[in-house]
Amino acid sequence: MFEHDFAAREITAKIGCENHTAIIRLKKKYAETGRVEDNPRLDQSRMLNECNKHTIIRCLANGECLNAVQLIKSL
Structure with missing residues (x-):
């Protein structure tokens, strides 16, 4: 058209x-x-690598981090 x-x-x-x-x-x-x-x-690079992902999951699952500020400090 x-x-x-x-x-x-x-x-x-x-x-x-x-x-x-x-x-x-x-x-x-x-x-x-x-x-x-x-x-x-173009593909964008990832902000988190695999190690950071596992650390975040572990902190959240164990209750070590209750908010985003604590989570950032744990990385």
């Missing part, structure tokens, strides 16, 4: 979408990149 220059409201009506601004954004993305898929995202 983007190739045939339909208006955003026409596309919205044809596909049954309620938000024509989403169609406008997709149309702009298609004009710039030639596709509508999102770019692949």
